Amino acid sequence: MDLSAYEDYAETLEALDDEMRFEYLLDIAKKKRREPFPEEAMDEAHLMHGCMSRVWILHDIDEDRHYFRGHSDAAIVKGLVTMMTDSFSGLTTAELAQITLDHVRRLNLGALTTQRQVGMMAMLKHLQKLAGARPGFPSGPGAA
Amino acid sequence: MTMGAMTAASAVREMPAHGRNTYDPAAVRADFPILSRTVYNRPLCFLDNGASAQKPQSVLDAIQHSYASEYANVHRGAHFLSGAATEAYEGVREKVAALLNAPEPETVVFTKSVTEAINLVACSWAEANLSAGDEIVITQMEHHANIVPWQLLRDRKGVVLKVARVEDDGRFDLERFAELLTGRTRLVSVTHVSNVLGTVVPVAEVTRLAKAAGACVLIDGAQGVVHQPVDVQAIGCDFYAFTGHKLYGPTGIGVLYGTAERLASMPPWQGGGDMIETVSFEKTVYAEPPLRFEAGTPPFVQAIGLGAAIDYVRALGMEAIGAHEHALCHHAMGALREIPGVRPIGEAPDKAAIVSFVVDGLHSMDVGAILDRQGVAVRVGHHCAQPLMARMGIESTVRASMALYNTTEEIDALAAGIRHAQKLLA
Numbered sequence: 161m162d163l164s165a166y167e168d169y170a171e172t173l174e175a176l177d178d179e180m181r182f183e184y185l186l187d188i189a190k191k192k193r194r195e196p197f198p199e200e201a202m203d204e205a206h207l208m209h210g211c212m213s214r215v216w217i218l219h220d221i222d223e224d225r226h227y228f229r230g231h232s233d234a235a236i237v238k239g240l241v242t243m244m245t246d247s248f249s250g251l252t253t254a255e256l257a258q259i260t261l262d263h264v265r266r267l268n269l270g271a272l273t274t275q276r277q278v279g280m281m282a283m284l285k286h287l288q289k290l291a292g293a294r295p296g297f298p299s300g301p302g303a304a
Numbered sequence: 305m306t307m308g309a310m311t312a313a314s315a316v317r318e319m320p321a322h323g324r325n326t327y328d329p330a331a332v333r334a335d336f337p338i339l340s341r342t343v344y345n346r347p348l349c350f351l352d353n354g355a356s357a358q359k360p361q362s363v364l365d366a367i368q369h370s371y372a373s374e375y376a377n378v379h380r381g382a383h384f385l386s387g388a389a390t391e392a393y394e395g396v397r398e399k400v401a402a403l404l405n406a407p408e409p410e411t412v413v414f415t416k417s418v419t420e421a422i423n424l425v426a427c428s429w430a431e432a433n434l435s436a437g438d439e440i441v442i443t444q445m446e447h448h449a450n451i452v453p454w455q456l457l458r459d460r461k462g463v464v465l466k467v468a469r470v471e472d473d474g475r476f477d478l479e480r481f482a483e484l485l486t487g488r489t490r491l492v493s494v495t496h497v498s499n500v501l502g503t504v505v506p507v508a509e510v511t512r513l514a515k516a517a518g519a520c521v522l523i524d525g526a527q528g529v530v531h532q533p534v535d536v537q538a539i540g541c542d543f544y545a546f547t548g549h550k551l552y553g554p555t556g557i558g559v560l561y562g563t564a565e566r567l568a569s570m571p572p573w574q575g576g577g578d579m580i581e582t583v584s585f586e587k588t589v590y591a592e593p594p595l596r597f598e599a600g601t602p603p604f605v606q607a608i609g610l611g612a613a614i615d616y617v618r619a620l621g622m623e624a625i626g627a628h629e630h631a632l633c634h635h636a637m638g639a640l641r642e643i644p645g646v647r648p649i650g651e652a653p654d655k656a657a658i659v660s661f662v663v664d665g666l667h668s669m670d671v672g673a674i675l676d677r678q679g680v681a682v683r684v685g686h687h688c689a690q691p692l693m694a695r696m697g698i699e700s701t702v703r704a705s706m707a708l709y710n711t712t713e714e715i716d717a718l719a720a721g722i723r724h725a726q727k728l729l730a
């Protein structure tokens with residue numbers, strides 16, 4: 161499977177020290193993108209629940225491959241979600257199902273503290289769920 | 305030898321009885337080993353005490369001593385160590401009773417947390433006494449721990465949940481609260497101190513009004529018991545719950561105080577060892593309170609740790625701790641108001657030392673992350689109080705919650721960190 165975007169991120173992060181990783185993440189968040197996250201997709205339907213900040217994920221399928229775009233109202237989380245959606249776009253359902261927490265851990269060195277690591281694990285599961293590469297779970301009491 | 309005598313902390317030993325004027329944060333800090341560590345090569349500035357407080361050496365020693373020298377299961381063994389452990393565990397009941405001015409140690413039930421204490425009341429007292437149409441009054445500033453158990457009860461029994469309003473500045477309006485009380489009000493369950501706003505609810509007046517309406521009263525004292533003296537008899541409440549880890553004690557231990565009459569009338573909520581008098585397959589006789597509500601091996605080492613924590617704060621004096629924290633809170637509110645673009649959430653007069661705020665144009669999480677890089681530990685998010693966030697029209701806040709060992713220098717580091725975040729994220 162093609163994980164070149166993922167490898168790029170992982171290698172860049174590995175080459176940076178703690179302080180610089182943090183700024184790198186903010187840079188990713190601030191960078192103008194060819195396909196920015198559409199304003200109208202920042203809605204309830206695209207919200208990923210369970211995050212401290214709001215995270216929206218847009219999922220498209222093209223020739224059996226999954227493409228994701230992500231956005232957050234928090235800059236650091238936007239950096240993280242951008243890294244995740246870039247890393248794991250273009251994969252088939254079967255390939256996506258093979259991505260593990262170890263992959264995520266490699267994107268997660270030093271400066272990105274444990275709490276954010278948990279958030280990134282949740283993001284991976286969310287991407288896999290959207291792509292049907294992971295079964296969903298029923299939500300808690302009070303949920304419709 | 306009692307645990308208290310053995311583990312008296314240095315700051316406490318050297319402190320004259322008249323505490324207030326001689327409160328010495330530097331001496332107090334020396335009692336907390338973790339406060340001397342660094343994070344990201346910077347001094348740790350720990351302002352997330354509302355979530356959980358750090359532990360003095362005397363608490364760590366008490367836990368160590370229990371496991372190393374006095375360990376055996378409580379209430380069971382016919383041997384020396386079991387007796388010693390039981391004595392230490394039961395001794396903590398007396399310390400808790402003294403802390404809360406509860407009339408007797410038997411009114412103190414150990415739980416694993418305040419969350420479990422509230423669920424105990426919901427599953428025992430409320431389950432047995434409430435029926436469809438009965439009303440429970442809570443407030444908009446409750447922690448989820450004092451919301452969800454009542455929603456679960458609502459789903460089981462069809463009770464009605466009514467919510468008292470919090471004013472824009474975080475004040476609790478007694479008159480508005482009183483308007484919610486009716487002939488069907490069976491329970492009033494309110495926080496003593498808001499974990500987000502710092503608002504101190506006038507719980508004695510709330511109790512008086514609730515009692516006049518014939519309701520039972522439960523106070524969530526998770527934040528209440530750490531910032532000020534508490535007297536459950538003066539409050540007059542039926543139940544008062546708190547959690548050990550916010551009071552400088554270990555995790556896994558909480559307390560439910562209940563009046564003797566209430567506890568005696570309540571059925572058990574969990575079954576097992578320790579909570580029975582006799583068991584046969586035909587008939588089981590339950591133990592008297594408090595053991596009736598403590599099924600299974602209790603977290604007695606954690607309770608012993610809590611006992612040491614109570615010794616610690618009582619030696620410093622809850623009044624002196626409160627005064628120190630009030631001064632810090634005042635300093636913090638002043639420092640925040642001076643920063644353009646910073647808006648405090650919760651400005652009730654005489655609030656406890658919990659300061660929430662938002663920064664214009666910045667997400668709380670980003671502010672928190674940048675503060676973290678400066679060594680300043682705060683909490684960001686909804687603080688397990690999503691309905692309160694909705695009420696205030698915000699998604700999240702940054703929260704600095706102060707403890708007995710914080711200093712004005714740390715508040716200044718917080719303020720500097722906020723300005724730095726504004727620069728970095730602009």
Ligand SMILES: Cc1ncc(COP(=O)(O)O)c(C=O)c1O
Pocket residue numbers: 354355417418419420447449450495497498499524526527547688
């Ligand atoms: C007001 C209040 N109630 C309840 C809780 C829950 O405490 P615990 O998780 O220890 O049960 C907290 C702490 O998070 C709190 O601040």
